[in-house]
Amino acid sequence: MTHQTDTITLPHGRPGTTRRLTIHRFGTQGARPKAYIQAGLHAGELPGLVVARHLLERLTALDAEGRIKGEVVLVPMANPIGLDQVLLGGHVGRFDLATGVNFNRAFADLADAVSVRLRPGDLGPDASANGRFIQAALANAAQALQPRTEADALRKLLLSHAVDADIVLDLHCDSEAVMHLYTTPACWPLGVADLASRLEAKAVFLADVSGGEPFDEVCSTPWDTLRARHGGPETPVPVGCSAVTVELRGEGDVDDTLAAADAAALIDHLAWRGIIDMPAPLVPDTSDLATPLxxxxxxxxxxxxxxxxxxxxxxxxxxxxxxxxxxxxxxxxxxxxxxxxxxxxxxxxxxxxxxxxxxxxxxxxxxxxxxxxxxxxx
Ligand SMILES: [Zn+2]
Known part of the structure; x- marks a missing residue:
């Protein structure tokens, strides 16, 4: 059994109050590929919380069978600040009431911090080795962030656990919606179509940069920036992190059976990615599904x-x-x-x-x- 649970108290809280984040890890720390999955960054988006609960149970069972080959980090309730915000009888989980800032914006883009520290010779002809070097540099840059508020401390904590992952899945939902995904044009051809197919997504939206520094993009787009600045035939920089925002339909689509099926689709995708040792069923090709955001x-x-x-x-x-x-x-x-x-x-x-x-x-x-x-x- 490799399952470990960390419970971390957020710094910068008000006197006499504490908010905690629970992080589950499966597999050997440092094993690859690494997947990071979180739910509830927009705290009122409940479908993801139910899917995460099913994921936790599935991963625990797979771990007991010794089937976690890579590493999986799961944060089932990513926003304890938002979970606690009730105003005039209504829950407010999308915006930080203290500042009005959307919880899924204003994450730190670490491309510049890594770029200025890269020295000649750090990158070589091996794309995979360059990827591991950059992942470590991104993790160090995340650790060096100096948040001043509880919400920014939460952003740092989430980013620190995700930014060196090979795969990031951020579980959300829309108001009323069909299943859909957001990702970048660089990530899309490298396996996101498999995820879309397993989840039976009806739409996928691609943007190089959609604006506002949402969580998925600060995990994926630094690689594009670093490739443009430092990549070349002698120093290939891979698409080091496939980050996707998964929109689990609408806010009202809170259903245990649906959530179990969604969790099963995510587990099959992790198996297809080589993170879990189990056969992944074949799925139809959906490579023509994506459209520009x-x-x-x-x-x-x-x-x-x-x-x-x-x-x-x-x-x-x-x-x-x-x-x-x-x-x-x-x-x-x-x-x-x-x-x-x-x-x-x-x-x-x-x-x-x-x-x-x-x-x-x-x-x-x-x-x-x-x-x-x-x-x-x-
Ligand atoms: Zn959301």
């Missing part, structure tokens, strides 16, 4: 009112389709909202009381629509 057609309310949807999650629409109406219940005016792209309806906003400019629903278009500014919503 900049191609997402976000259909917005032109005015405030009650949103009436005319399409369901998973529907395929074509450009020009009347997908929603915003009703002004005071005047009776109805404002039609149309898709501008062809594609699948992959998310809808649960709250039907729309403000002007609010996103109502999203279409996974293939043509780029956004050419500047951040690609993620608040």
């Amino acid at each position: 900049a191609g997402v057609d976000r259909v917005r309310a032109p005015v405030a009112g009650v949103a009436l949807y005319h399409v369901a999650l998973g529907d395929m629409v074509t450009a020009g389709r009347h997908v929603a109406t915003v009703l002004d219940p005071f005047t009776g005016d109805r404002h039609a909202c149309h898709a501008v792209s062809d594609g699948i309806i992959w998310s809808r906003t649960q709250n039907r009381y729309a403000g002007p400019g609010d996103i109502l629903l999203c279409v996974a278009g293939r043509e780029v629509l956004v050419t500047s500014g951040p690609l993620l919503t608040a």
Whole structure:
């Protein structure tokens, strides 16, 4: 049995209070490949918490059979600060109430910290050796961060355990949505299609940089930066970390059977990656599923009112389709909202009381629509 549990108290808390993070490790520390999986960074997104519980049980059983070949680090409840935030009877798990900052933004991009410390001769002709060297450098850079707040201490702690992993899976969910993933164009062809297929994802969104430093991108994109600055034929820099945000459908999709199936899909993917010693069933090829994040057609309310949807999650629409109406219940005016792209309806906003400019629903278009500014919503 290799399972170890660490419980860490966050520094910088208020007097008389403590918040703790529990981290589970399976396999020999330092064994490769290493996978890091966390759930509940947005603390109110409950599907991931249930999936993580199933993962913990599956990994414990696999460990007892001696099947963990690499290393798996699992953080089943990644945000004890957010779990504790209730305001006027409602839970607030997405934003830090102290600062208004989204818990999945403002992570440290460690590319510069590693880049300035690289010396001639640190990298050589062996891509794999370069990858291990950079992973160690990233881990050291994460350790050197000096957070001043409890929320930043949490960010440092999560990043420190993830940034040297070969695979990072950050479990989230949307408002109302089908299963979908976010990753980078560099990561996508290196195994993320397998994950998408096992999870039966209906959409995958690719962006080199989506803006705001979300967790998955500070694990994956430093490799792109370091490759651009230091990589070359004599010093190849691999895609050292395949990081993916997994959106486990919508906030209301909290279901034990669904969660067990999702956990089984993740375990099969870890087996396919060579981290767990067990056969992984063959799955269909989904390599044509990915679309640009900049191609997402976000259909917005032109005015405030009650949103009436005319399409369901998973529907395929074509450009020009009347997908929603915003009703002004005071005047009776109805404002039609149309898709501008062809594609699948992959998310809808649960709250039907729309403000002007609010996103109502999203279409996974293939043509780029956004050419500047951040690609993620608040
Ligand atoms: Zn989230």
